[in-house]
Amino acid sequence: MNNSYLRNEYPRPQFERTAWVCLNGEWQFQFDDAQIGETERWYGEVALDRQIQVPFCYQSELSGIGISEFHDTVWYKKKVSIPLEMKGKEIILHFGAVDYASKVWVNGHLAATHIGGHTPFSANITEFLRPDESNDITVQAQDYSTDVTLPRGKQFWKEKSELIFYTSTTGIWQSVWMEAVEPIHLSRVSYYPDIDRNEIGIQYVVENWTGEADIRVNTRVSFQGEVIANEEYQMISSRQKRRIELHDFNDHGMGRWWSPDKPNLYDVEYRVTVNGIETDVVRSYFGMRKVSVDSGKLCLNNRPFFMKSVLDQGYFPGGILTAPSDEALKRDVELIKQMGFNSVRKHQKIEDPRFLYWCDHLGVAVWGEAANAYAFSEDYVQKFTAEWIEAVNRDFNSPSIMVWVPLNESWGIPNIKVDEQQRSHAMAMYHLTKSLDPTRLVISNDGWEHVQSDLCTIHDYQWDYNKLVMKYSEIESAMDAPQNRDVYVQGFQYDGQPILMTEFGGISFQKGDVTGWGYSGASDTEDFKKRVRAVIKAMYDSTLIQGYCYTQLTDVEQEINGLLDFNREPKIPLAVIRDFNEGKF
Incomplete structure (x- = not known):
């Protein structure tokens, strides 16, 4: 394994201690399709049958396994010694994210359980440790690959990705580490x-x-x-x-x-x-900053703020949801800046805290979005709500986050237009988020079928400049069912909120041998440039739009509608895109 993929940077950069140990790297690993691991006490003195590189999921090439077939129960094991400088203190074991349900044993003792595939958890494992010997840490992760009520984001419920859905992630996919603390x-x-x-x-x-x-x-x-x-x-x-x-x-x-x-x-x-x-x-x-709406204007620090955002799904060649390095996360933020965007919408993913660290330090505003389910159930409501609370709490201190998006395009609430229960869920998520965080704006259901929201956000993949300008120059036409969906559901209506185009563009352009799809297609480099120019210019020339989010930053697997290809190579010069974002057409 190339050491550049060890991922040994400090995982929680906004709350940092010096006494810590990275546990990424090689772990024992085993599939448990027969569901026998707990019965046979694999958390005891049992060796697992293969190796994996943590924090990469088994579906990724960087894990050393790289197969997309479903294995919904997997096990990990690693021997760990406590460094001399950490002995005599309490030891906290941390997991950045494990998809989806987890159990953790230390030397055969159950130390932690957690449900939720995108949020961190930790456990004080001091009482289970053998300070002067090596210690066995064992993890069971259970995924539910075909359950469409599971908060999963863009992970497909089939083994091969297609359309807007991508390769699944099962098990550990963010860093594992220990730190030492005093009891108080x-x-x-x-x-x-x-x-x-x-x-x-x-x-x-x-x-x-x-x-x-x-x-x-x-x-x-x-x-x-x-x-x-x-x-x-x-x-x-x-x-x-x-x-x-x-x-x-x-x-x-x-x-x-x-x-x-x-x-x-x-x-x-x-x-x-x-x-x-x-x-x-x-x-x-x-960071000292204020996000507000004043007299119908989106404001940052009490001044109108025209948000120029790009949609970023956070997938990486070789790593799927896990970036191959901290430098790769930093590079994505740098590319966003170089293209003249001032904001990024992390789409259907609660991103690694290191990405937020670079947004905080380099200067990119963030839309923090949940990984949604696809269908509704009461069980989904409980799981999703608990995970969203953990996500907001984890990222609360990041100054770059300006907007929370608990729900997107009626995912998880497909019948919100006619189902009062699903409307109630969307309202509950809006008010729950506001109750957790009074410092940011909240969107109830990004794109369409809003209930109460701080912003009016619309998704429209129309590519024709004239049609876009005409439609988004009058309130009446702007509210006229883009993508065949009502902007607001029954009982709610537009009430002067800032209007933002939070998905548009989506122009596909094939570079090299990669094939795929997009919402509209360009025939060559010059045509791609003209089409990107047209849709961004329409945002500037509209009399209503106060910001936009272009789809998307990079190609992702079979989607080829990125401004960059999947390897982060520009399809047209970055300076050209920057000029468009600066209104230089």
């Missing part, structure tokens, strides 16, 4: 930026808080090495919220607010002491 430590912080008062609200959560100890958290905020604030609080409960004034000047272009043009970030260092003894050090960062 900082378990979470949440950031609430307030640019109007020039304050950052911080909610602290301390694990194993006790009123019998003097527990304090020191917060040191700096900007490019300059200390902005240094404050200490006594924790009088396990969860507290404080506001810190930032003594900065933030006007006339001299400010330190976060935006795609100026991705300013504040560094934070937290130090926890218990009765005067330091027990924890965590490094983090935040």
Whole structure:
């Protein structure tokens, strides 16, 4: 295995400790089609029959296996030793994402269970460890490949991908790692930026808080090495919220607010002491920015913001949902910037936190979107809601995220137009998301058949410039059933929200020997350039549109409607696309 694919970067870059161990790399692996693993105690002293490279799923080439046939129960095993500098502390085992249901054993003891294929989970495994010996970590992952009520995103329920659906992912597909902590430590912080008062609200959560100890958290905020604030609080409960004034000047272009043009970030260092003894050090960062709608205008930092976004499905050659390297994630963000987009819509995928790290640091706004199911059931509602809560909580602190999209194009709610239960679910997801996060905008059902939403978002793959401009120059025609779907369902109507075209383009163009499909086709390079120019120019020339999301960043498997091919090679020069996005036609 090429060491460049080890994926050994720190997996949680916004809440970082120094005492940690990457567990990616070679693991034992076995399919369990007969469902005998638990009965035969594979979590005990049993060797599995093959090897896999974690965090790549078995369907991917980079896993070392690379087969697309369904195996819905798989097992992993790895021997792990605790480094000397981590001994004597509590050990937390972390999984970035395991698709779909997981059980974890440590030395034969059940340590964790989790349901949800796109969100992280962890367990304190200290009591199960043999500190002076190697330890067996065993994972069972169960997928449900043909269940269309499962929150799955673009993973197909057939073994071979086709149309808009792609190769499935089963098992571990994001990083696995351990960290060492003292019993009383900082378990979470949440950031609430307030640019109007020039304050950052911080909610602290301390694990194993006790009123019998003097527990304090020191917060040191700096900007490019300059200390902005240094404050200490006594924790009088396990969860507290404080506001810190930032003594900065933030006007006339001299400010330190976060935006795609100026991705300013504040560094934070937290130090926890218990009765005067330091027990924890965590490094983090935040961005000061405000997302709002003012007088029908989409605003960033109290100024109108024309969102120029590209749809990104987050699939990678060789890795499927898992990027081959951190550099590959960074490169995608750099390409988005180089093409003149200021935003990216992660489509039907809760992306690796390292991608958000690069968006935060390089300056790309993000639409955070769930991986949806395809059909509705009450069981789906429970599974999806739990996973979405975990997703919002995981990414809450990323300043680049401006918009949450729990549902897209009525996926999971195909009968929302006529089914009150499904309308209630869409409304519930809107209000649930707002209750979890008051700092961002929420779209109830992106593309069409909205209930209550902060933005009016439309999907329309019309390729003709004149038809697009004419349709999206008047409210009445804009609301006239694009893609044969009503923009709003019964009981809801347009009420002055900013209108954005959140899927359009989709122009297919074959480069090389790759064949596939798109929503409309270009015959050659010059024709592709003309068609991309026409649809983007229509967005600028419309009197209603306040932003757009072009479909799509890259080709994906059989889809060839990317601005880049699957290997991230441009189909036309990046500078040409940048000119279009800057209104230079």
